[in-house]
Amino acid sequence: MGADHFHGHSHGSAPPSRGAVLASLAVLVPLAVATLACLVWLWPSGQAGQGTPAGQSAGREERAAERVEGTISSITLRRCPTVQEGMPVPDPATCGNATVTVGSGPDTGRNVTLRLPGGPGAQRFAVGDDVLLLRAGDGAYQLSDHDRSTPLWLLGGAFALAVIAFGRWRGVTALVGLAVTFGLLLTFVIPAVLAGEPPMLVAVVGSAAIMLAVLYLTHGFSLTTSMAVLGTLASLALTGLLSYGALGLARLNGVTDDSALTLGMSLSIDTRGLLLASVIIGALGVLDDVTVTQAVTVNELAAANPSYGFARLYRAAGRIGRAHIASVINTIILAYAGASLPLLLLFSIGSQPLGEVLTTPVVAQEIVRSVVGTLGLIAAVPITTALSALVATRRSPGEGQPTSALPSTRSLRRARS
Secondary structure, eight states: OOHHHHHTOOTTSOOBOHHHHHHHHHHHHHHHHHHHHHHHHHOOOSOOOTTOOHHHHHHHHHHSOEEEEEEEEEEEEOOOOOOOTTSOOOOGGGSEEEEEEEOSSTTTTOEEEEEOOOSTTOOOOOTTOEEEEEEOTTSOEEEEEEOOHHHHHHHHHHHHHHHHHHHTHHHHHHHHHHHHHHHHIIIIIHHHHHTTOOHHHHHHHHHHHHHHHHHHHHHOSOHHHHHHHHHHHHHHHHHHHHHHHHHHHHTOOSOOSHHHHHHHHHSOOOHHHHHHHHHHHHHHHHHHHHHHHHHHHHHHHHHHOTTOOHHHHHHHHHHHHHHHHHHHHHHHHHHHHHHTHHHHHHHHHTTOOHHHHHHSHHHHHHHHHHHHHHHHHHHHHHHHHHHHHHHHTOBOTTOSSOOOSSOOHHHHHHHHO
16 A cells, blocks of 8 residues: 555645554554454364264265256146145146256256146246256255356346446455455354354454454555544444343343244354344444445545544534434335345234234344444444544644645736736
């Protein structure tokens, strides 16, 4: 990075004082070292997870069906069987057999005739569809699902091209940061939780590692980014404390569906800690957006208005932050409502009173998650704005005003005379 990136000032604004740089380094360097140490300490060793002996896991893998690819070459439909009154009527497109050409595995090129999946929500298949088959240990096949690898690769490529076309080099770094995020989630957070480590501790360490790596990688090594990192860290810590208190107050243990129950029983995972971890990781995704926006806003306001002091910078950036938070809150609520839409429909069909619906564990959990995440976001604005304004008003001696590229009126008069 160049000097501008290292010192964190915009073109036309004075650089921050040496004391501001040293103060931020005094906080961030120990934070980075502690995060790296905890990451190494908690990194999963590859052993079987708690409550899942290695032999039992290996036995399950041997009995697991193999997934192979295939292509539907023909479909033969037949009359659907009659059903009892009150039972759902099957879709005529799911009654019959499909001839599938196996595309991978030991039977590549072989044609197999399989029954089409039926029942509510069954997939609909057509000739030429790429599909996935399940091959049992005895060689029997079962039609499982569509093969979505090609469409997903196309969508991923379109997404990457759009990001790079708009963001250019910043778009490339954003994609690298996204890869780092998924890499840490898949190689550290999930395996460490399965290995029996405390979910909340894993989430805190993983979130700190993601925050430090992604923010600096995407936005550069600048004092502006450092203020966003500090604001994110403080808000994330507050979100964790609020989550811990709110879940205890609401008596939520994280068991709201069959998946959480299975994890709690078979792997002896702390489901309440897992819920806390999910709140922390989910909050990080929105917190960094708010903190980076506030830090950059303060920096640009200071560059455009060098005479602004701390109070004026804080008030001006605070107004922008309030507008941002107002829209983000609606985004969070709509995101949770969209994810829980099937569940809300079930409650509506059951004609349950609103009070009973809101107090059920699954809905109460989402309410707590939304409220705690929103409180963390609200706190992120004043924290990051104050830190950024404090740094922006600490200029190097003798560089309080930017030099103008245009000659002054007095110099023009002297030149004419």
